[in-house]
Amino acid sequence: MSASVTSPKNVALFVTCLVDLTRPSIGFAAVKLLEQAGCTIMVPETQTCCGQPAYNSGDRKSAKEIAAHVIRAFEGYDYVVAPSGSCAGMIRYHYPALFADDDTMMVAVKTLSEKTYELTSFLHDVCGYAPEDVTLASSLTYHDSCSSLREMKVEGQPRALLKNVEGLEFREAEDRAACCGFGGTFCLKYSEISESMVDTKIDNLLATKADMLAAGDLGCLMNIAGRLKRRGSDMKVVHVAEVLAGMADGPGLGEGEG
Amino acid sequence: MQVESRRFKKQAHEALHDENIQKAFSKVKTGFPVNRAKAVSELPEFDDLRDAARDLKNHILAHLDFYLETFEEQVTLQGGQVHWCSSYAEARDAVLKICEAANARTVTKGKSMITEEMSLNSFLEEKGIEPIETDLGEYIIQLAHETPSHIIAPALHKTKDQVTELFHEKHGKYGFHERLTDPQALVNEARSILRQKYVDADVGITGANFLIAETGSTVIVTNEGNGDLTQSLPKTHIAVSSIEKVVPTLEDASTLLRLLARSATGQEMSVYTTFSTGPRRADDIDGPAAFHVVLVDAGRSELVGSDKQDLLRCLKCGACMNHCPVYQAVGGHSYGWVYPGPIGAALNPQMVGLEEARHLPNASSFCGRCEEVCPVRIPLPKIMRLWREEAFEKQIAPKPERWGIGLWAFFTKRPALYRLATGLAARLLHAMGGRRGRISKLPLLSGWTSVRDFPAPLGKTFMQQWKEQKGAGK
Numbered sequence: 244m245s246a247s248v249t250s251p252k253n254v255a256l257f258v259t260c261l262v263d264l265t266r267p268s269i270g271f272a273a274v275k276l277l278e279q280a281g282c283t284i285m286v287p288e289t290q291t292c293c294g295q296p297a298y299n300s301g302d303r304k305s306a307k308e309i310a311a312h313v314i315r316a317f318e319g320y321d322y323v324v325a326p327s328g329s330c331a332g333m334i335r336y337h338y339p340a341l342f343a344d345d346d347t348m349m350v351a352v353k354t355l356s357e358k359t360y361e362l363t364s365f366l367h368d369v370c371g372y373a374p375e376d377v378t379l380a381s382s383l384t385y386h387d388s389c390s391s392l393r394e395m396k397v398e399g400q401p402r403a404l405l406k407n408v409e410g411l412e413f414r415e416a417e418d419r420a421a422c423c424g425f426g427g428t429f430c431l432k433y434s435e436i437s438e439s440m441v442d443t444k445i446d447n448l449l450a451t452k453a454d455m456l457a458a459g460d461l462g463c464l465m466n467i468a469g470r471l472k473r474r475g476s477d478m479k480v481v482h483v484a485e486v487l488a489g490m491a492d493g494p495g496l497g498e499g500e501g
Numbered sequence: 502m503q504v505e506s507r508r509f510k511k512q513a514h515e516a517l518h519d520e521n522i523q524k525a526f527s528k529v530k531t532g533f534p535v536n537r538a539k540a541v542s543e544l545p546e547f548d549d550l551r552d553a554a555r556d557l558k559n560h561i562l563a564h565l566d567f568y569l570e571t572f573e574e575q576v577t578l579q580g581g582q583v584h585w586c587s588s589y590a591e592a593r594d595a596v597l598k599i600c601e602a603a604n605a606r607t608v609t610k611g612k613s614m615i616t617e618e619m620s621l622n623s624f625l626e627e628k629g630i631e632p633i634e635t636d637l638g639e640y641i642i643q644l645a646h647e648t649p650s651h652i653i654a655p656a657l658h659k660t661k662d663q664v665t666e667l668f669h670e671k672h673g674k675y676g677f678h679e680r681l682t683d684p685q686a687l688v689n690e691a692r693s694i695l696r697q698k699y700v701d702a703d704v705g706i707t708g709a710n711f712l713i714a715e716t717g718s719t720v721i722v723t724n725e726g727n728g729d730l731t732q733s734l735p736k737t738h739i740a741v742s743s744i745e746k747v748v749p750t751l752e753d754a755s756t757l758l759r760l761l762a763r764s765a766t767g768q769e770m771s772v773y774t775t776f777s778t779g780p781r782r783a784d785d786i787d788g789p790a791a792f793h794v795v796l797v798d799a800g801r802s803e804l805v806g807s808d809k810q811d812l813l814r815c816l817k818c819g820a821c822m823n824h825c826p827v828y829q830a831v832g833g834h835s836y837g838w839v840y841p842g843p844i845g846a847a848l849n850p851q852m853v854g855l856e857e858a859r860h861l862p863n864a865s866s867f868c869g870r871c872e873e874v875c876p877v878r879i880p881l882p883k884i885m886r887l888w889r890e891e892a893f894e895k896q897i898a899p900k901p902e903r904w905g906i907g908l909w910a911f912f913t914k915r916p917a918l919y920r921l922a923t924g925l926a927a928r929l930l931h932a933m934g935g936r937r938g939r940i941s942k943l944p945l946l947s948g949w950t951s952v953r954d955f956p957a958p959l960g961k962t963f964m965q966q967w968k969e970q971k972g973a974g975k
């Protein structure tokens with residue numbers, strides 16, 4: 244792990260469309276953490292979305308076009324890091340599948356896919372980073388997004404990082420490997436089924452009696468926070484990057500300023 | 502079986518509001534998965550076995566014709582007979598002919614999903630032959646005129662109270678008038694009725710978990726022993742099986758058996774694993790005088806060599822549905838055909854048509870738990886995605902959905918326009934969120950807001966702010 248001391252890593256931030264649109268603070272928290280970990284951060288200007296909405300809706304052609312666009316936008320960096328297991332998983336595992344029959348693209352696809360990471364695993368595994376001087380007097384439970392957990396194998400990393408936050412009490416929820424019911428367009432098309440799934444998830448989260456919920460994927464967080472608010476709960480919902488960067492004192496998702 | 506997959510959404514809606522169904526399926530979460538996890542943790546080589554099983558199945562599928570022909574030769578050598586059927590209709594006729602030749606009035610049946618596929622029971626009834634299901638779960642749903650809601654626990658949707666009422670209503674004619682509430686007493690009552698049926702039956706029909714090519718044996722696994730009685734007491738035994746169940750050797754069968762029960766119920770082995778090889782020989786103490794295997798293709802060979810061939814590795818263990826949050830929420834009947842859960846979502850479009858089953862591969866959050874537990878590593882989400890792609894291409898997916906994605910993709914491919922649109926959207930939605938920081942109703946996102954609030958954007962997009970900061974010389 245001496246690399247972080249000797250040569251700064253050239254990291255492109257994949258902001259993700261949801262962070263860009265709805266909660267930029269997560270992007271800034273990610274930048275702060277990556278800089279603390281000794282990286283030089285770039286934000287390629289032509290980035291938009293990883294293409295999952297098209298890919299999961301069966302629109303392979305659009306998904307491929309968008310992927311090609313992302314591949315161009317992120318050429319030339321040492322690493323690409325996203326504050327999301329889902330978007331990182333799309334690039335890491337599904338871009339190669341999208342271009343499986345396209346030899347001309349394969350090298351570029353592989354190059355990008357191999358250097359793409361989810362934020363907490365990058366900080367922990369690649370940078371050997373641990374937060375310092377971060378305090379949060381709160382109890383917190385964690386939701387593992389399906390793509391982080393099962394696709395990107397991210398499970399221990401956020402927990403290890405959170406251990407360094409002073410005053411934080413970590414509480415595991417029951418059946419934590421279960422999906423929250425987000426699933427991208429799934430939660431719009433099959434909202435009733437999604438409702439049942441998120442309610443099951445929420446019952447388990449609330450049973451921990453933690454003050455806060457964190458996760459590494461904004462899609463899940465928006466789904467869970469939105470449902471928590473609809474149910475009248477005051478559990479505060481934030482992204483794990485905000486906690487680690489000491490930026491979790493403001494309003495949580497779906498909370499007003501006052 | 503009648504196909505009702507088109508009505509998936511409506512059926513799911515009803516199931517979500519049905520207290521009994523919710524109660525019954527909430528048990529799935531805590532039962533099977535917990536037992537499976539325990540069984541798996543006790544077998545360190547479990548994942549290696551899964552790899553071996555996947556490779557074995559792939560090998561078989563690459564040489565399916567060879568192993569099926571070898572199987573037939575062996576069955577014939579043993580004095581049995583194999584009937585090749587390309588469709589359900591052919592398979593039903595083959596069964597009927599055998600029953601007629603045996604002058605059958607009643608047949609006992611072991612649990613078999615393929616006979617559910619081909620609606621064998623109603624067909625036999627029409628022909629004046631009474632089929633009697635002997636697996637307890639199947640027996641219950643046959644009495645209730647219902648269909649299975651789980652592939653290994655067909656009556657999973659029934660609560661104990663419902664079974665009490667059902668037996669009370671239907672068992673009076675056998676002289677049972679008491680309303681039983683103790684589960685064991687209910688089982689005993691059903692068993693005592695079935696006992697006579699085994700003896701009276703002219704033909705016994707079972708499915709097959711495996712067909713062993715080298716010996717010409719069929720294998721079934723049960724926990725009740727009903728399969729043994731079904732295939733050994735009547736004079737004629739018919740094993741109905743789909744073609745992909747064949748395995749080369751006994752040893753191969755045992756590889757798969759080690760995975761099957763652990764994946765299904767968390768048992769090391771099912772209570773009964775029964776091999777049956779040909780009709781009764783002179784020195785056998787029991788067994789049928791005639792032994793038939795009805796081999797059913799019904800669309801499966803079309804899968805061989807296709808991008809969905811992996812489906813044919815399925816052992817019908819049910820692990821994927823046991824771990825599926827969608828199945829746990831909506832139960833088995835919502836899927837509208839024989840196979841529910843992830844395997845149904847991936848297989849049914851092939852079997853009943855994509856237009857009919859369009860919802861099934863779409864109604865998944867792609868959480869990936871099914872693939873994680875499948876003993877033969879079928880990439881179920883990937884196959885569901887292939888169906889989504891086919892539906893999109895063939896314009897089976899609804900227009901608003903396709904146009905919505907098209908419009909979104911148009912912007913996503915054009916960063917400058919995208920920035921403009923997201924900048925506007927962020928401001929607008931932020932304003933709509935007001936002091937509450939959330940939006941309760943969004944006309945274009947009613948799928949979202951019907952269930953949850955929409956956490957309002959914070960105002961400016963990340964890209965706007967980043968640009969401003971950089972402009973300010975950050």
Ligand code: SF4
Binds near residue numbers: 818874
């Ligand atoms: S798809 Fe896999 S998990 Fe599901 S029933 Fe078949 S073998 Fe079991």
